[in-house]
Amino acid sequence: MNERFDNGILTALRCPCCNSEMTLENDGKSLKCSAPKRHCFDFASSGYVNISSSHGSGDSKEAVRSRTRFLDSGHYKPISDAMRGILSRCVPQGGLIVDAGCGEGYYSCRVSGAGYSVCGFDLSKVAADQAAKRARREGLSNTLFGVASVFELPMADSSADAVMNIFAPCAEREYCRILKDGGILAVAYAGPEHLMGLKKKLYDRVYTNEERSDMPKDMKLLEEIRVRYDITLSGAEQITDLFAMTPYYWRTSQSDKDKLLGLDSLTTEADVIIAVYKK
Template sequence: MRLTEDDAWVLCCPVCKKRLVYAKDLHAFCCENGHSFDIARQGYVHLRPGGANGKGHAHGDDDEMVRARTRFLESGAYAPLSDQINQTALACSCFTRGQVATICDAGCGEGYYTNRLAQALAMGTNTNTRIFGFDLSRKAVAHGAVQAREQLSKPLFAVASLFHMPLRDHSVDLLLNVFAPFGASEFLRILSPHGAVLQVIPGARHLWEMKCCLYERPYENEEPVLAPDGFVLERQIRVRYVFDASENQWDLFFMTPYMWRTSPQDREKLMNTVLSSLTADFLLRVLLPKD
């Protein structure tokens, strides 16, 4: 994790909303009211009130889900989507003004898309950035922070709610929201006037062959036509391709909503099926705050 005083400037205390300062001697973030948030040995920080330092009820994905998603994503199955996210992000205006760009991945999970974007930025000329990844799952952000140690441009990962992010008003230039809840009012609060949201949602035929295997009457995902309240849809990019999921179809199943909705009998159908040809269908939406 690479931190500067400017990086800490955009962070605010999740308890009192005062500015957070990185105290190098304490290896912690502190505010003027005495609230302190230690940086874990893995490199992440807990910035969600009520559960700091790992105490309290666990939120978000557990160990098994994080491991399953990590194995699947590291197989490269969703790399074309990540590449398109990076390409679209690098074309955003926040990288053309010569200023430090602040990027936030809201609902970053284990940091796959966050860290790959950091890699893309480090390989290009857009290295003047600060990157944050927020998620409710402590297990997930810990994994992301460990992976980020290898990055030249190291994101800061934190346990935080998407609906109460520890960021100052209008401090974010680019916000990623990949398969995560969309907190419209909170996103509008933290976005700068010239900022943008890159939202990724499932397309109509996403994982269609898996749905056909699991359910007698599968239905297509509904694709939204309008932008969320407070936003305008600048453009929409469809990313669709076919990939072989036969070696990791169970890891994929565990990272989908189907895991919670599928009966034991229907799961057995998947056990007896090899998904060697599976459709990936994503919508990448570029959303701008309304004037």
């Protein structure tokens, strides 16, 4: 038996190839579907499972490592506290929460630690691997981490109590499909001033962040919570880790990147909006 997740999670999973129910086989080392073809998905030794029918890569090893170091330093704890607070108010204890685009599992594990079953899915194998390792490190027994696209989640219709979606692509139709009636979608994204201090060090002209174009349009918006505070980072490693987590990292010239390396410390705003919707 797989000791990492409960029956609620298993019942909600669906085969990405034929949408049939899944069972644990091979002493809990594989998931197999119940269709005649018995599609089989093996768990890696870390505990994640590649349960994807799509081909994509997601975040790289370097990006995932930077994210883990940065999140472990606690600088985004107020954001995870806000997400936990929203879910605790809206979802009964023991409910099933899907973390869509879970990355290396920091938020999934914080929410699981608050008494929920959590399925985290990410396109990046390295991220899912790190997330499973994090859950094991933290002794969590009610999580499953899988490689899958947020646009094709291996979950049954109306099976999840909530979906959380943090700095990751938002797939409204797919989230609506897997949510129970009355289920909650919480989308966290960069507010106008997010990381303004970092941007000012890099560029001569800086702009506030634009609104996202993929926000839900058909679901009912319940509330928007804005989390704003200052973060002070010490040393090149912390500063570079935060920078490597942002989309700017890939768009910035080496000469601009070098401006950060000489800094002893950096203070920058965190400005995150969590929009909460109901199915």
